[in-house]
Amino acid sequence: MTYRIDDLIVPGDDPFKNDALDRKPLVTNLAGLIGNLNGPFVMVLDAPWGSGKTTLVRMLKAHLESEDFQCIYFNAWEVDYASDPLIAMVSAIDRMDFSASPEAAKTFKNCMKAVKKAAPGFLKRIVVAGTKVVTMGVLDLGAATSERIIADATGETVDSIVDLFARESDQLKTFREELTKAVEQLPEAQKKPDLVFFIDELDRCRPTFAIELLERVKHLFNIPNIVFVLSIDKQQLEASTKAVYGAESNAPEYLRRFFDMEYSIPAIPDERYTANLLARFGLDPVFAERTGAGF
Numbered sequence: 001m002t003y004r005i006d007d008l009i010v011p012g013d014d015p016f017k018n019d020a021l022d023r024k025p026l027v028t029n030l031a032g033l034i035g036n037l038n039g040p041f042v043m044v045l046d047a048p049w050g051s052g053k054t055t056l057v058r059m060l061k062a063h064l065e066s067e068d069f070q071c072i073y074f075n076a077w078e079v080d081y082a083s084d085p086l087i088a089m090v091s092a093i094d095r096m097d098f099s100a101s102p103e104a105a106k107t108f109k110n111c112m113k114a115v116k117k118a119a120p121g122f123l124k125r126i127v128v129a130g131t132k133v134v135t136m137g138v139l140d141l142g143a144a145t146s147e148r149i150i151a152d153a154t155g156e157t158v159d160s161i162v163d164l165f166a167r168e169s170d171q172l173k174t175f176r177e178e179l180t181k182a183v184e185q186l187p188e189a190q191k192k193p194d195l196v197f198f199i200d201e202l203d204r205c206r207p208t209f210a211i212e213l214l215e216r217v218k219h220l221f222n223i224p225n226i227v228f229v230l231s232i233d234k235q236q237l238e239a240s241t242k243a244v245y246g247a248e249s250n251a252p253e254y255l256r257r258f259f260d261m262e263y264s265i266p267a268i269p270d271e272r273y274t275a276n277l278l279a280r281f282g283l284d285p286v287f288a289e290r291t292g293a294g295f
Contacts, residue, residue, distance in 0.1 A: 011062070015027070015063045021052060025056075027060050035192070042258060043227065043229050043259075043262075044262075045232070046265065047233065048235075048237065054231065057229070068188050069191065070192070071196045072197065074097070076202045076204075076210070076213060077155060077200075085213040087200070089221070093182070096108070098185060098189045100189045100290040101188045103188065105189075130182065181224045183223070183226060193225050199213070200212075203232045208244055234262075236249035
């Protein structure tokens with residue numbers, strides 16, 4: 001008997017090999033829908049905790065990759081210790097593989113260098129001067145940015161607020177333009193033009209981190225050819241929103257501004273779901289040996 005089951009294996013060459021809950025029709029339908037979207041777009045896959053969202057997303061990712069989509073899987077819960085989700089999101093994109101096209105890889109690398117240079121301008125003000133060490137070099141902190149970080153930490157002022165706003169506006173423009181160019185290299189690497197960015201476990205994150213991530217998606221990654229797919233328990237995410245903005249806040253209306261489409265994942269029949277869990281925990285032989293009205 002097993003007391004803790006491992007994640008279901010989803011082979012890249014056969015995503016539905018271990019599909020005991022018959023998710024294939026749903027996955028293929030979602031893949032067809034995503035394939036017809038034009039980014040920027042944010043899709044939500046909504047289902048309660050424990051209903052198999054992560055396995056479904058992994059199957060969907062593998063299926064899309066078999067159709068030449070470039071996909072990123074981002075487990076938000078694993079990085080919610082970070083002060084700002086932007087660091088991890090940029091890092092995930094920077095790790096994309098363009099080895100199939102050396103020319104595209106070179107252009108992508110140059111674009112991402114500019115993206116990483118612009119990104120620190122949007123980091124939260126509480127970031128300390130040691131950010132470059134904390135982020136393992138993912139973000140390129142220039143002298144001007146380091147000066148501002150130190151000043152913010154000490155409570156001093158580098159420039160006027162107006163000048164700071166103007167500078168951040170310029171950085172935002174650069175960030176979006178260079179990230180757009182980076183994603184535009186996908187067809188050169190024999191990939192579909194849209195990058196599909198999966199964000200999983202968002203509803204399990206610290207409330208402030210979850211909201212900050214949504215804000216980043218809306219304001220920084222709202223560029224052509226990026227489709228975000230968020231797998232969430234919407235009720236839990238609404239609870240996180242209320243934890244940040246107060247119990248009287250209209251959480252459903254607030255979250256709606258971040259999503260272009262919401263898709264409720266159909267529930268698996270209880271008997272089938274329970275039978276699958278019993279099999280994976282190795283409990284079938286135990287129950288098979290039991291007899292009597294109580295079992």
